[in-house]
Amino acid sequence: KLAVSHDYGIYHCTGNGICSWYDFASAIMKEAGLPCKVNPCTSAEYAAANPASASRPAWSALENRMLRCTVGDEMRDWQDALHDFFANWNGEL
Structure with missing residues (x-):
């Protein structure tokens, strides 16, 4: 967006x-x-x-204020994103 x-x-x-x-x-x-x-x-x-x-x-702490004030802050919770990363990571660097 x-x-x-x-x-x-x-x-x-x-x-x-x-x-x-x-x-x-x-x-x-x-x-x-x-x-x-x-x-x-x-x-x-x-x-x-x-x-x-x-x-x-x-x-x-970082804040998504500019996103909220323009196109909207649709970022998910950091813990959910971290969980999804490890659920989909194949272990390679």
């Missing part, structure tokens, strides 16, 4: 819902069926362990 519209600008297009990087990584490991333990850490803990990393804002 956006490609054939006359709307322009910078758009975030991401699955709906909110999660942390920890939530996302945990869901990936679970959907992949990998016996991997994901350990949460704060941004401060990550920065201390990786001093060359960029500073992160306190809140940085």
Whole structure:
């Protein structure tokens, strides 16, 4: 819809819902069926362990506002999309 519209600008297009990087990584490991333990850490803990990393804002969830304001936000929940990805992935990179 956006490609054939006359709307322009910078758009975030991401699955709906909110999660942390920890939530996302945990869901990936679970959907992949990998016996991997994901350990949460704060941004401060990550920065201390990786001093060359960029500073992160306190809140940085992507939002599909421009989609909603133009052609409509029909993105599904990120968890549903992740589940469908693994249900259809053949394991090849």
